[in-house]
Amino acid sequence: MALAHSLASSADAGSLVLLHIDASPRGERSHSRKMTREFIEAWKKAYPIDSVTYHDLGRNPIPHVTEAWIAAAFTPEEERSPEMKETLCLSDELVDELFAADIYVMGVPMYNWSVTSGFKAYIDNIVRINRTWAYIPDENPEFPYKPLVHGKKMFVIASRGDGGFAPGERNHQRDFQTPLIKEAFGMLGITDIIK
Numbered sequence: 001m002a003l004a005h006s007l008a009s010s011a012d013a014g015s016l017v018l019l020h021i022d023a024s025p026r027g028e029r030s031h032s033r034k035m036t037r038e039f040i041e042a043w044k045k046a047y048p049i050d051s052v053t054y055h056d057l058g059r060n061p062i063p064h065v066t067e068a069w070i071a072a073a074f075t076p077e078e079e080r081s082p083e084m085k086e087t088l089c090l091s092d093e094l095v096d097e098l099f100a101a102d103i104y105v106m107g108v109p110m111y112n113w114s115v116t117s118g119f120k121a122y123i124d125n126i127v128r129i130n131r132t133w134a135y136i137p138d139e140n141p142e143f144p145y146k147p148l149v150h151g152k153k154m155f156v157i158a159s160r161g162d163g164g165f166a167p168g169e170r171n172h173q174r175d176f177q178t179p180l181i182k183e184a185f186g187m188l189g190i191t192d193i194i195k
Contacts, residue, residue: 015049019101023119024109024159025058031159033058036107039157043105053097057118062090064121073128091125098126104154104190106181110161114176123184132188147189156181156195 020040024030040052055062065073069091072084080088098104108115115123126132137144158177164170165178182193 015051016047016102017100018043018050018052018103018105019097020052020054020105020107021057021119021122022055022107023057023116023122024107025116025118026109027059030058030107030109032107032109032157035157035159036105039105039155053101055122057116057122061118062094062121062125064117065124077130091128092131094122094125095128095131098132098149098188102152104152105157106154107157107159108177108181109159110175110177113174115180120180123180127184127188145187147187149189152190152192154185154190154193156193158195 018040020036022030022033022036024033026033028034043050044052066087068084068087072080072087073091075084106119108119111117114120129135132148134146134148135144136146139146160177165172165175178195181195185191185193
């Protein structure tokens with residue numbers, strides 16, 4: 001934890017902001033929720049001046065994107081109607097939190113070989129063109145997506161009901177959780193991911 005704190009600290013060695021997400025719909029029976037709680041408690045004990053922003057996606061789910069959301073997100077900001085701005089209000093808040101945080105702590109259980117639908121809805125709300133990524137085909141036609149989130153560290157605390165998901169093991173080809181998290185957050189520029 002000390003290394004993570006020192007790597008994420010700014011030059012003035014001020015306090016850090018942690019963004020803590022629990023994605024399990026289960027309450028006290030959730031293994032990922034228990035592990036993130038222990039992680040955050042240990043962190044706060046070691047670094048009491050750091051602050052934590054928390055979202056419980058299991059108990060307070062983020063709405064899935066809609067056709068109106070997509071239209072608003074792909075409309076240039078200066079051309080958005082008041083209705084479009086209202087449609088993106090929660091997404092804007094989530095993106096602002098993403099930028100404000102220094103470290104992300106994500107409790108993500110595996111459901112049906114992937115992430116929970118609530119966590120996928122969260123991802124869909126923060127993967128925002130011209131906010132967290134840009135489309136610039138002239139810079140790199142092979143990969144025209146430019147990440148806009150930099151200097152962040154992410155801890156993924158994943159739980160699974162079965163084993164054998166490591167490379168070469170019996171369930172490795174069924175693990176859609178790890179690649180989804182790495183690709184979605186990597187596209188934004190969050191590549192320092194500890195799992």
